Amino acid sequence: MTAIIKREWYTIAIFGMVVIASILPISGTPAELFSTTTKLAVALLFFLHGARLSRDVVIAGMIHWRLHLFVLATTFVIFPLLGLVILALPNLMAPALATGVLFLCVLPSTVQSSIAFTSIAEGNVPAAICSASASNILGMFLTPLLVGLLFHTQGGGGFSIDALEGILLQLLAPFVLGQLVQPFLGRWLGRHKTLTQIVDRGSILMVVYGAFSEAVIGGIWHKLSSTDLIAVVVVDIALLVAVLCFTFFVSGWFGFKREDRITITFCGSKKSLASGAPMANVIFAGQDVGAIVLPLMIFHQIQLMACAVLARRFARSGKRLAAEEREVKVA
Template sequence: MTTLLSRLRPDLFTLALLAAVVLASLLPVRGAAVAPLDAVTHGAIALLFFLHGARLSRHAILEGAGHWRLHLLVLASTFVLFPLLGLVLRWALAGWLDPNLLLGLFFLCLLPSTVQSSIAFTSMAGGNVAAAVCSASASNLLGVLLTPLLAGLLLRRGGGGVSLEAVGVIFVELFVPFLAGHLLRRWIGAWVERHRPLLGLVDRGSILLVVYTAFSEAVVNGLWARLGWKDVLLLGALSGALLAAVLVVTTAVSRGLGFSCEDEITIVFCGSKKSLASGVPMASVLFPGAAVGAIVLPLMLFHQLQLMVCAVLARHYARRGQERRADG
């Protein structure tokens, strides 16, 4: 029980995110300070995606690229199953949930998978790590392109306020730095690898800055006057239901298609994640500033929930693998 509770405990980064929300709620940035902070935030976002591009190893992609059935299933879960579930939720909850929260719930369904946690949980559970590296990297690379395109198509058609001009902006502000970082990897890749812990701080610092800026503007525009604890609790329940549905479907389909246990683990963990590191910056570019705070709230809840649930699930897979090896 102690081990289970320790794995369910929020990590330090989640606590830092909560601290940024509390700080923005109590001391939101106002007036003349808004423009300089906004410029710094956009610079931090560009740096974040530049570093993501510099970290992307072509060798890691090529190493697992041959397992195409697995990769197609992971990508189908990320960019087909999730968006379909998001459309169902958006239709079913119209009028029952704050529009920006509902938009945020749908937006998280369009995001790519995580890289670090997908690989970490796959390794912990005894899955196919090489395939996980390839799938998670491919998901993030394609997500820079597919997420804004899906958002522009589905949200614009549904009146969500995303214009094609905003989609163009995300290519300039996110994809161009990402591509530049990857093209420069030959010269800066070794430095990036040597300073990975420091650059991890840049990652987290950039996200915290975006969250603080977004929630500041949302608070100034009356976010907490519109939302109550019932909204947040409902959002948590919906996030849990969404995650559970994807875990069940990916597990059932991978077994039905005859994948090995190691490949099933990779499919489940890579196909059920959504990237906070990509989602928060994208939301700040795609949506009006006053709405971003509420829109990223579902993603923040889902982020912590997926970490807690997948930590327990990884332990279950690892224990089952040990039992199989003992029996064999």
């Protein structure tokens, strides 16, 4: 039990925030102060990401343009199309949850877990760094634009110039500032990765607690049934399985090497809670943010568990292939 808690403490902490918010939601003036603090923490997070990301790594990774186009097409085309197909199914889940499913489909990929799983599976790590970073940077523009397009199509609205400005000021501006000071802080931050990890994970926990506090006060647990929650889990699993199959098998049909297929699989199948939670706060301000973020939170946990298993399987199969190649050479 201790080993499980030590390995999965962050997953437990995220669900812990939901439990705490359900029992002790924050409201009134304290909630306003907490919201401001959360926005500052998120801005600091994107500043640190900008300051850590080496320009040399970006330039080297950008050379593999076919891989990046495949990942971006999966993230911002295939995923949204699957989301629209799911929403076309009648009476599948509550409206706020349906909005959340479509929202997670237009989000960028993760950075840390995409790179980590690619490394464990012995994929193309430099390409993963560039691809995941490019997805996040472009996502600051593409996600709100896709929300405006798709939600308008669905009659949901949810996008405005103010939302775009909020994302640019809160997320992109700190990242650009971080890139400007990267030559001065990059090495220091590389030696002190714990700082970024604390801000990264801490800001997400703050966003989750704030969002669910507001949702609990708004009566989220009275509005959602167990059937709704089961539907979200099933839909999230179906989405992940569909995209994992698409990225791995179709990339093989396109002739990508094994290392590149691994990178495409992990970078193309992820959705970022770190970017999605603060974006939801901006884009859906005044709406049921807790319920909208719930499908993303559940998807985030499912993708981590599924990809952890896949990464280990890829690593084992890679060792077998390497051993077989050595035997062939000896023969």
